[in-house]
Amino acid sequence: MSLHRNHHLTTGVLHQHGGRNPDLVDRAAVGVAHLGGGQDTHGNVVTHCERRCATHRRAKAAQPREQTLCLPPATRGLDLPVYGTLAQEVAPGHDAGRMEATVNVNGVVTDGDQAVVSVFDHGFLYGDGVYETVRTYNRQPFLLDRHLARLRASADRLALDVPPTDVDLETRMRDTMRRVNPGGEVTLRILITRGVGELTYDPAACARPTVVIIARPHSGIPDTMLRDGISVVVASVLRNHPRSVDPSIKSNNLLNNVLAMQEAIRQGAYEAILLNHRGELAECSQSNLFAVRDGVVLTPPLDAGLLEGVTRNFLFEVGADIGVAVNEAVLREVDLERVDELFITSTTREVIPVVRVGDRPIGAGRPGPIASRLLTRFRALADTLTRTSGTS
Structure with a gap:
């Protein structure tokens, strides 16, 4: 069984003409x-x-x-x-201000409420840093090599040094997660910031980067959400222009995403779809977006200005494994009225079906079969790869 993505995918396009141009x-x-x-x-x-x-x-x-x-x-x-x-x-009866987590700051492991980062850290002051979110299956970090490769690529684009080797980072991750959710799965966040320095944007002001790893119990997606699907909205906030903030950088500066997610929460939705400056669908505030039309899975191309999700990319391989075509395609808001299924993907969410965008139902208004097949095979592969290799 080959799990390598075909880099010469045929691009499917639902919307080839200008059509309705959103009033940006x-x-x-x-x-x-x-x-x-x-x-x-x-x-x-x-x-x-x-x-x-x-x-x-x-x-x-x-x-x-x-x-x-x-x-x-x-x-x-x-x-x-x-x-x-x-x-x-937060579970009932727990302090909302106290997170159940173990944190590693520059190699020192503490409980979450004891972890300390300087207020002069440029990650805190300016969002000057990068991060990755990794989750475990069988207590093994899944697709870790891909996450670390993207972490270093993001850091390179910020001219941010990452002194620890990949082996060092993995060792720190395992040291951190050892005390978290024994016997259960863990979500890990790796953050690399510019470090502590004077109140200036000059990167030379920071002598060394800060390396933080946060480990928390992974709770998973409720079965009811997979059974019933979720609702999303199309945000008024546009995705950052690629020449403003490079979308390939998984940056600690997430204000664009925060504003979009605030809109979703105000409207009672789970997620927010962001359009790019051309009025095309780009991605969601915390996930990548996929549509299904006539049995073919379509997702916006990278030049729509989106983050190249690790789970997004893996889904190309999952689709190939079960005979479902997954192609990149330019999509616009009007195309949401023509698709049979819609779903989102991310490291912690895997595959979640979308049944409504705003007040409009998607397809039959219930989760579709292709998203379900992809999720089932995704989980099977994640289980197999982490059991057989120990790490992925």
Whole structure:
């Protein structure tokens, strides 16, 4: 069985003509509407946090903290899966400010609440750094070689030195995850920052990079989410222009993604699709996007301005293994009305079916068979590769 991607894929294109050109000016206006509170240009309720007075903030500081979602009236009361809320991240009865994690900072392993990084670290000050997220199967980091290769490629594009070798980084990862979720799976985040330095953008101000590894229990995706699918929205926030921020850099500076995800949360959706400056579908705020049309799987090409996901690339191999064509294709928002299936992929999410974009159902409005086949084979291969090789 060959697991090497065919680099000469035939590009399938659903949308060959200009078609409807999204009103990017109006979309940009929505993105800043929440700054003043009230409603954006689509009538969505937005927060008024900046209108709270200082006295009220001081009074609230002494009370237990709660996080609530500000959702449009049409979505209130619905049981919709939303990523990133405290309800999903913290178990009942636990302190929302304390994360269950083990952290390795420059080789020193501590509990998460004891880990320390300087406030003068340029990763904290400017987001000057890169990262990777890796998950385990059978307690073995999956596709680790590919993740580390992308980490170094991202660092090279920032002229950021990564002194530890791949062997050193893997050793640190294993040292860090040893105390986490015994017998269960682990999610690891590797962060390399410019390091501690003066308040300047000059990289020469930092003597050495900071290397952080965070290990947390991997909870997986709920079966109900795979059974029922998720809803997403098309964000008003555009994907960064490639000549502004290189999309191939997996950077610690994620403000573009944060703004898009805020829109999804406000609208009661799990994820947000970002368009590029040409009005094409690029990717989601935390995942890559795939569509299915007439039995063929399509995903936006790299020149749409997206991060080349490790799971995205592996899915080409998974598809080839089960006889499902996976091709790159230019896709636009109007194409979402013509696809039979839609799904997202990422390291921690694997393959999740999308059944609704905004108020529009995808296909029959339920998860489709091809996404299910790909997920089943993906998991089987992940299990086999980590059992047979020890590492991947």
